[in-house]
Amino acid sequence: MPGKVADYLRTTELEGAERAALDQGMTVRRGQGYTLRVSAVPAVHRRLLARCQPLDGGQGLPAVPAQHKARREYENRVSALAP
Numbered sequence: 001m002p003g004k005v006a007d008y009l010r011t012t013e014l015e016g017a018e019r020a021a022l023d024q025g026m027t028v029r030r031g032q033g034y035t036l037r038v039s040a041v042p043a044v045h046r047r048l049l050a051r052c053q054p055l056d057g058g059q060g061l062p063a064v065p066a067q068h069k070a071r072r073e074y075e076n077r078v079s080a081l082a083p
Contacts, residue, residue: 001025001077002070003034005052012051017044042081049078 009022021040028035038045055071057063 001036001038001048001074003027003030003036004067004070005048005055005074006036008052008055008067009048014051015047018048018051021048042078042083045078045081049075 006022006025009018014022017040021038021044022036025036025038028037038048049071052071052074055063055067057068
């Protein structure tokens with residue numbers, strides 16, 4: 001999970017399984033940012049992805065290009081997971 005997505009999700013209300021997955025993730029430094037390695041079942045990743053929908057700039061909020069790209073990368077990784 002890209003760091004910008006993880007940072008956003010840490011500021012939102014999450015369910016117990018989602019919060020636990022985020023808290024148990026391992027941070028890996030990547031250049032200027034970081035990646036959070038999260039071990040969870042695909043259903044948890046899909047719920048986390050749904051919760052970071054506002055990063056796309058919906059609901060009257062401006063889209064920040066870096067956040068939009070991070071969400072899109074996470075969406076690509078989640079869609080590649082087996083159901």
